[in-house]
Amino acid sequence: MRSLSDPFLTLHDDPSDAEVASHRLMLRAGFIHKIAGGIYTYLPSAVRVLKKIESIVRREMNRAGGFEILMPSLQPGDLWESTGRWEKYGKELFRLSDRHERDFALGPTHEEVVTSLIASQVGSYRQLPVLVYQIQTKFRDEIRPRFGLLRGREFIMKDAYSFSASEEDAKAIYEKMQEAYKDIFRKLGLRARMVDADSGLIGGNLSHEFMIMAPSGEDTVVSCSNCEWAANIEKAEGVTVCPVCQGAVSRETAIEVGHVFYLGHKYSLPMNGLFSDQDGQEKPFVMGCYGIGISRLLACAIEQSHDEKGMIWPVSMAPFQISVLPLGPVASENPSVLSLIQELEGRFPDEVYIDDRDLRAGVKFGDADLKGFPVQVICGEKNLSAGNVEIKVRKTGEREILAFSAVSGRISEILKSLSV
């Protein structure tokens, strides 16, 4: 991709209405555009990150035996009546009515829709367990949307739902999903921590959250300095010593990026989600549900990895892995540079961003650091005339001067070393 054709500008000044790093940097770097409070357009760079997050999530969900579906956002009110949540969900549910005055909701979550789906498709224990998931836009009329993509009224979520014949089977899936989530965050290059959690409006009596430690977090995690125990403060109110090993506990702010719930019969009972068991008896599905905030992860990655100059993307999520900066008027026409670009595009397909704008070096450096692609290839005239180019690693600031022929091989090594 070439920068000349990129219509979305970067900003030199910080936007006045953004406080936290991810919000500020995404506005400055041209990743998002606000249309109303808590509602954003994702611009090309952000979309590329979202697609990368989605593809990692999708791969792990499929590996865990999930089937991808896509349920409607527009949901009939009666469905919500059937579980009592039309009342209980309160003001956070976006409600609307059609031309016949029938009630509808914009889905904030999909337990009702998915339970009615599976109830209609699955009648026998032989068909169980079932794991379905989707990646979709959710709507929640938040009390206070804030911090850009960290708390929006419209956001992208991966939600998965499991249906099992027995409690044991259901707990096995629950544990499998915990492992899948750990894999996902590790592959994304994020440091996440699993903690005991309260299950809130979704319900059930067992749940764990996945937390990204960050000063801008709205949650507080209480954790033991001695063993692995950790919990959301909501769950660990008043706790002064670790309940497992009696060790000392400390508190840290964090951002919730994933949540797994063991639901039991909470939705299957009121909604008549029944199957015939081995003994011919009708029994309710034992359910679980599992969410990951996809668009929130985009913001979290920045919260967890940035400096005063801008974003520092992990290789797995970077909009582009490589940016090429030809400096000066003749560098972008230089035949060696052109063939280097061609070579890079061949070896790293769709991962090369070329800043071929006719701008001063400082502007290009500033934008490259702001956008934070992992490796910068700097083609300045002095190095060019000696047959060399410079490589800079965004994360460490390390620079190397290399012959043209060595560049793409060296970048491969660097990307690999950054990925672990």
Place this chain on the structure above:
RNA sequence: CGGGGCGUGGCGCAGCCCGGUAGCGCACCUGCUUUGGGAGCAGGGAGUCGGAGGUUCAAAUCCUCUCGCCCCGACCA
């Protein structure tokens, strides 16, 4: 919903207290010079001052109402 703050070209702001018909920096367009860390000169385009009422000869400025946005608290991926 309570408390605080803010709405003036795309972005950041000044002007408001003390009314006189809109200004600065960045960005954008044209030309010349410049070219390894956010260049210089010259010229140019762009704003119903969030909206509606009111006071006044005259309102960005004063008054009333309203809408929106941000931050702090009670909810959540």
